[in-house]
Amino acid sequence: QVQLVQSGAEVKKPGASVKVSCKTSGYTFSNYIISWVRQAPGQGLEWMGWISAHNGNTDYAQKFQGRVTMTTETSTTTAYMELRSLRSDDTAVYYCARFSSAYYFFDYWGRGTLVTVSS
């Protein structure tokens, strides 16, 4: 079965970077896009961007351009999201999700990784 298993919770200081991993299994990794979506406490969902596991092409939401990098490692079928220059308002649960580019939806999600930014 399709699974997306994310790395554990992180606590970071303002100005630091965080790198979250998303280990996938149960499907052909290179056939899909992996996206990252975050959710601040008590707030809604915010799309951050995505990466094609086929060719590594990325698109980032304008808000995160210059501060986020998404990568994949085909040998381990793992996706990564690195966010730099962290601020307190980056405190959120970060989800990875598999995106269907045929029908434009997220069909499988990881359980989320809580990133807390605090001095």
Added chain:
Amino acid sequence: EIVMTQSPASLSVSPGERATVSCRASQSVSSNLAWYQQKPGQAPRLLIYGASTRAIGIPGRFSGSGSGTDFTLTISSLQSEDFAVYYCQQYNNWPPALTFGGGTKVEIK
């Protein structure tokens, strides 16, 4: 950026009653619209894609309609497990981007 506006922000409904959630796009998104359900402490779950197609395993009481800029999610007879937050999501081809609505919390009346 296409802005998705959901209404209402919250909705109180009795079990067995009908719930209707609206989502409006700031410009046409054709039928590139999906609906998700999220319960506390859980990741979102896909309900509807292509504006009106139920995802695998989703009960028939969930239905979606609309195209262009106006969309509706209807839950025909609310069950206890349906009390949750619902989000709409659109996809735009160019520039490639994706946005979510602000969410609608469906609560027990």
